[in-house]
Amino acid sequence: MxxxxxxxxxxxxxxxxxxSGWMHFPNVFRYVEAAEHVFLRSHGLELYDFDxxxxxxxxxxxxxxxxxxxxxxxxxxxxxxxxGGSSLHWIFEIWKADELAxxxxxxxxxxDAHGKPRPIEDSLRExxxx
Numbered sequence: 001m002x003x004x005x006x007x008x009x010x011x012x013x014x015x016x017x018x019x020s021g022w023m024h025f026p027n028v029f030r031y032v033e034a035a036e037h038v039f040l041r042s043h044g045l046e047l048y049d050f051d052x053x054x055x056x057x058x059x060x061x062x063x064x065x066x067x068x069x070x071x072x073x074x075x076x077x078x079x080x081x082x083x084g085g086s087s088l089h090w091i092f093e094i095w096k097a098d099e100l101a102x103x104x105x106x107x108x109x110x111x112d113a114h115g116k117p118r119p120i121e122d123s124l125r126e127x128x129x130x
Contacts, residue, residue: 031074
């Protein structure tokens with residue numbers, strides 16, 4: 001990934017692993033979501049507001065390359081692949097030291113308080129395309 005919008009350092013929590021000691025596969029999205037939240041909050045954006053709406057997931061996918069274990073130190077790299085009328089198409093990579101452990105995509109949709117798609121404001125487009 002050439003230019004991630006967000007780099008997020010974290011450590012695999014014991015509670016995110018299964019009986020094998022490896023991270024249970026859906027938990028990788030928790031770490032990606034944490035990176036997304038750090039990015040949005042750092043730009044003053046609310047993840048969800050009962051009056052304004054939020055950013056639910058419409059699609060997620062992940063390719064797993066290396067096992068992740070409790071205590072592994074990771075870096076999540078998050079970038080914007082495509083900016084739609086009301087959607088953000090994220091790509092992500094999860095690195096363990098100098099090895100790519102997982103990569104994937106996530107689509108989020110800007111919705112109003114009733115769950116209906118709403119256009120992404122010009123001010124937000126400016127932040128996302130810098």
